[in-house]
Amino acid sequence: MGLLDNLKARLEPAKGKVSDLAQQHGDKIDRGLDKMARTVDERTKGKYSDRIQTGTGKAKGAMDRLAHKDDGGGEEGGAAPGGTPGGPPPAGPPPAS
Template identity: 90%
Template structure:
């Protein structure tokens, strides 16, 4: 067993706990992220507002993905099908749609 496999095996139980906490306290986490973003934006006098908003949005998206992890498969799609295709990501059978 390689180092990464060993780490993954040890971190697996923690993933479930973190996911549960993200589900239970998602609103508090969102408020904390917003408060942090406002504070940093004020202290930098708005110089990095666009970057702060981008980072805050990415953090919220990551938290949402973590909180709803069990609703999706490991490709990040619901129901096991790739977007616009069948499970496994193969394209749908038949001719392409006419435009």
């Protein structure tokens, strides 16, 4: 068993706890991310607004994937319903029209 496999095995129990916490406190996390983004944007005088907004969106997307992992998302890396930008591409060919 390699080092990475050993590390994954040890972190597996924590993954479920993190998912549960993300489900329970998702609204608080979103508010905290928004507050942090506003503060950083104000302190940088709007110089990095687009990057801050992008980073905040990615952080919220990652948190949503953690929180909704049990909702049919399957294994890690599964996108939430509707998909998220930067997520893995859908498996298989596109649906026929």
